[in-house]
Amino acid sequence: MSLDKQVYLDYAATSPVKKEVLDAMLPYLTEKFGNPSSLHSWGQESRQAVDDSRRLIAKFLNVKEKEIIFTSGGTESDNMAIRGIIIGLGARLKKEAAPMHIITSQIEHHAVLRTCQYLEKNGLAEVTYLKPNLDGIIDQNKVKEAIKENTALVSIMYVNNEIGAVQPIREIGKMIESENRKRTIRETRIYFHTDAVQATEYQEMNVEYLHVDLLSFSGHKIGAPKGVGVLYKKENLPFQKMIFGGEQEMNLRAGTENVAGIAAIAKAIEILQENKAEKVEAVNKMRNYFIEKIEKEISDIELNGSRELRSPNNINFYFKYIEGESILLNLDLVGIAASSGSACTSQSLEPSHVLVSVYDNPERAHGSIRFTIGEKTTNEEIDYSVEKIKEIVEKLRAMSPLVPEK
Amino acid sequence: MKNKQSLFSNKNKGTLFSDEKKKRVIVAMSGGVDSSVAAALLKNQGYEVIGIFMKFWTEDNDKTDLVRENICCSLDAATAARAVAQKLGIPFYVVNFANEFKKAVVDYYIKEYEEGRTPNPCVICNRDIKGEVLLKKVLDLGGDYLATGHYAQIKRKGGICHFYQGSDEKKDQSYFLWTLTQEKLAKMLFPVGNLAKPEVRDLARKMNLPTAERRESQGICFIPDRNVADFLRRHGKKLAKSGPILDKEGNVLGQHDGLINYTIGQREHLGLGGPDAYYVLELDSRKNALVVGEDVDLFHKNLIVEDVNWISPEFAKKEKAEVGGRIRYGHPIEDCVTIKVGSEYQVSFVKPQRAITPGQSIVFYHKHEMVGGGIIKKINNQKD
Numbered sequence: 089m090s091l092d093k094q095v096y097l098d099y100a101a102t103s104p105v106k107k108e109v110l111d112a113m114l115p116y117l118t119e120k121f122g123n124p125s126s127l128h129s130w131g132q133e134s135r136q137a138v139d140d141s142r143r144l145i146a147k148f149l150n151v152k153e154k155e156i157i158f159t160s161g162g163t164e165s166d167n168m169a170i171r172g173i174i175i176g177l178g179a180r181l182k183k184e185a186a187p188m189h190i191i192t193s194q195i196e197h198h199a200v201l202r203t204c205q206y207l208e209k210n211g212l213a214e215v216t217y218l219k220p221n222l223d224g225i226i227d228q229n230k231v232k233e234a235i236k237e238n239t240a241l242v243s244i245m246y247v248n249n250e251i252g253a254v255q256p257i258r259e260i261g262k263m264i265e266s267e268n269r270k271r272t273i274r275e276t277r278i279y280f281h282t283d284a285v286q287a288t289e290y291q292e293m294n295v296e297y298l299h300v301d302l303l304s305f306s307g308h309k310i311g312a313p314k315g316v317g318v319l320y321k322k323e324n325l326p327f328q329k330m331i332f333g334g335e336q337e338m339n340l341r342a343g344t345e346n347v348a349g350i351a352a353i354a355k356a357i358e359i360l361q362e363n364k365a366e367k368v369e370a371v372n373k374m375r376n377y378f379i380e381k382i383e384k385e386i387s388d389i390e391l392n393g394s395r396e397l398r399s400p401n402n403i404n405f406y407f408k409y410i411e412g413e414s415i416l417l418n419l420d421l422v423g424i425a426a427s428s429g430s431a432c433t434s435q436s437l438e439p440s441h442v443l444v445s446v447y448d449n450p451e452r453a454h455g456s457i458r459f460t461i462g463e464k465t466t467n468e469e470i471d472y473s474v475e476k477i478k479e480i481v482e483k484l485r486a487m488s489p490l491v492p493e494k
Numbered sequence: 495m496k497n498k499q500s501l502f503s504n505k506n507k508g509t510l511f512s513d514e515k516k517k518r519v520i521v522a523m524s525g526g527v528d529s530s531v532a533a534a535l536l537k538n539q540g541y542e543v544i545g546i547f548m549k550f551w552t553e554d555n556d557k558t559d560l561v562r563e564n565i566c567c568s569l570d571a572a573t574a575a576r577a578v579a580q581k582l583g584i585p586f587y588v589v590n591f592a593n594e595f596k597k598a599v600v601d602y603y604i605k606e607y608e609e610g611r612t613p614n615p616c617v618i619c620n621r622d623i624k625g626e627v628l629l630k631k632v633l634d635l636g637g638d639y640l641a642t643g644h645y646a647q648i649k650r651k652g653g654i655c656h657f658y659q660g661s662d663e664k665k666d667q668s669y670f671l672w673t674l675t676q677e678k679l680a681k682m683l684f685p686v687g688n689l690a691k692p693e694v695r696d697l698a699r700k701m702n703l704p705t706a707e708r709r710e711s712q713g714i715c716f717i718p719d720r721n722v723a724d725f726l727r728r729h730g731k732k733l734a735k736s737g738p739i740l741d742k743e744g745n746v747l748g749q750h751d752g753l754i755n756y757t758i759g760q761r762e763h764l765g766l767g768g769p770d771a772y773y774v775l776e777l778d779s780r781k782n783a784l785v786v787g788e789d790v791d792l793f794h795k796n797l798i799v800e801d802v803n804w805i806s807p808e809f810a811k812k813e814k815a816e817v818g819g820r821i822r823y824g825h826p827i828e829d830c831v832t833i834k835v836g837s838e839y840q841v842s843f844v845k846p847q848r849a850i851t852p853g854q855s856i857v858f859y860h861k862h863e864m865v866g867g868g869i870i871k872k873i874n875n876q877k878d
Binding site for chain 1: 585
């Protein structure tokens with residue numbers, strides 16, 4: 089199939105590796121190939137790359153170097169954070185103690201949800217799944233109300249991957265701190281984890297500001313390659329590692345380091361900090377242009393998620409009377425990449441658990457499309473895409489038995 | 495609501511993105527060799543081909559248990575279909591019809607059993623899923639045609655689609671497709687219908703399709719272990735209850751252990767003693783009774799058919815027609831006469847047919863042309 093034009097509007101799914109990032113990582117695949125654990129000069133060269141990267145990322149998050157663990161990506165970081173704390177705490181507590189309580193939300197990424205469900209199923213934790221409000225925001229008061237004596241972990245994502253809702257992480261973090269101050273020395277503290285995979289490029293990532301104990305992010309969402317991620321874990325937390333073997337990553341994650349990936353994610357972080365405010369503002373403007381244009385051009389639509397508390401790169405609309413799946417397939421056939429949220433392994437579309445939770449409306453979940461833009465997205469691309477979206481929506485509505493008679 | 499029929503009228507022919515010279519065909523790819531070859535043949539003929547893999551319902555869909563270990567078969571099939579699409583260089587999408595499939599096919603299947611009938615889920619899937627939901631998706635995608643790997647043939651003459659059996663009589667799948675209509679057939683292609691199965695495999699090998707040696711799927715797709723009784727025990731509670739075994743006159747001979755364990759025509763000793771086995775004549779769901787008798791009691795000439803659909807406009811007009819009738823898949827086609835009575839048809843075979851089973855389809859043929867079909871409502875005792 090030959091296409092005149094291709095537009096990528098799925099940056100929240102993954103992003104291309106940036107040129108500077110590729111340049112920074114390539115030497116560690118070829119001439120500087122040493123194992124960082126080796127004592128010789130090859131090893132030392134690689135070791136330095138890992139150390140430098142760790143330093144840079146620690147500085148970015150405003151944390152200590154030893155609090156940075158390199159992982160294979162956001163999913164591993166989330167798994168490790170939640171299982172690490174719950175199993176780590178379990179080892180400290182007496183056997184007869186009740187299972188620990190986790191508070192999370194219904195709109196988390198599956199990396200968090202499935203991990204919680206796994207712990208629940210195996211009797212290692214009980215879990216409260218909070219429902220967001222109609223803007224897709226988790227109310228910090230609801231988190232507070234859900235806290236119980238045995239609550240040990242709160243895990244709330246920073247930015248929702250589907251509807252771009254920006255959660256009040258700082259407020260929740262401060263609230264948890266004040267709850268912890270009320271606890272006696274015999275009681276466990278409540279630890280706070282945030283999945284910041286969709287926040288890294290656009291939100292404040294200073295951990296001291298956020299008041300979190302654990303934070304996950306991923307390389308491939310920010311211009312580094314797939315297969316590398318970071319978990320920030322505050323020092324001295326009760327923590328059990330998941331991957332056993334060598335003593336890499338402060339003895340918390342075994343396995344020879346992905347040196348090139350680590351060099352890449354550090355470079356990507358370095359780049360995104362340059363003129364961050366201007367870049368965020370530019371993307372934000374582009375997003376508003378996109379949203380306004382769709383609202384002007386296409387009828388019978390609704391914006392999913394909050395208008396104000398919204399990630400600068402996220403546009404998500406409900407197109408009434410038609411199926412999101414058909415819109416997506418048609419968009420792909422004209423070279424436009426979008427998404428309906430999360431795709432499962434077989435690439436088929438499941439109704440989004442996020443939209444189902446926020447709107448209690450399966451039709452809305454089936455009729456919604458997410459567009460996520462990046463720094464490189466242009467006004468022309470948006471104009472072209474909206475024109476195509478409009479054509480497709482009109483065509484599908486002309487065939488839909490659900491459109492009310494005028 | 496708009497009239498649903500309008501979906502399939504020419505007005506909505508998907509031309510927005512489709513080059514008139516190069517027609518767009520959506521191929522339903524199952525990962526099997528037949529649909530793989532169908533896609534490849536269309537590609538070679540110059541069509542713009544798009545592959546679609548349909549994800550249907552499996553029992554795992556309803557489980558809250560999140561470790562879904564049993565999806566390997568369907569993932570396997572999707573992977574096989576994708577491999578063919580990649581080989582052919584065509585776009586490929588997986589669509590999720592689980593909900594639609596559950597409602598239209600699985601719920602129907604269970605309910606039919608609960609009513610003492612023996613349903614044919616493939617017929618209903620072709621009518622409500624492939625012939626409705628999928629065809630809608632084809633139009634949504636601007637497709638001019640939907641193609642499948644069925645062994646059946648459409649011959650277009652004078653604006654009418656004549657539906658013929660697949661030329662490989664052993665593989666002929668026309669039986670499952672009697673619910674299609676002229677409007678739908680106008681948008682369908684069966685690219686392997688004029689081939690024999692060994693030819694299809696040969697072509698797949700010659701074209702190096704990765705599915706060339708893939709095993710044929712058998713049985714009902716949502717019951718992969720083929721244990722229908724167990725499936726129904728899990729889903730149709732009232733079917734597992736024991737009840738009386740009756741003879742034709744209504745005398746109680748004993749107790750059965752749930753109607754799900756029996757099908758019409760089955761030969762069983764039923765724990766009733768005596769040297770002779772009994773044959774299952776009827777599953778009476780109202781009385782939860784199993785009616786048994788001798789083999790000879792299974793033979794009938796007359797039946798009543800409901801939900802009749804004539805594909806052939808010529809036969810649709812007839813009050814009375816002489817046709818060939820097939821009362822189940824794989825059964826021979828036998829001479830019979832159909833007579834319209836209200837919304838139903840009385841069918842009289844020349845020769846008695848063994849084990850006519852309510853819920854199964856009866857499909858009508860005129861020589862090799864499949865002209866229509868319906869669902870067997872009951873044996874017509876009054877005429878027998």
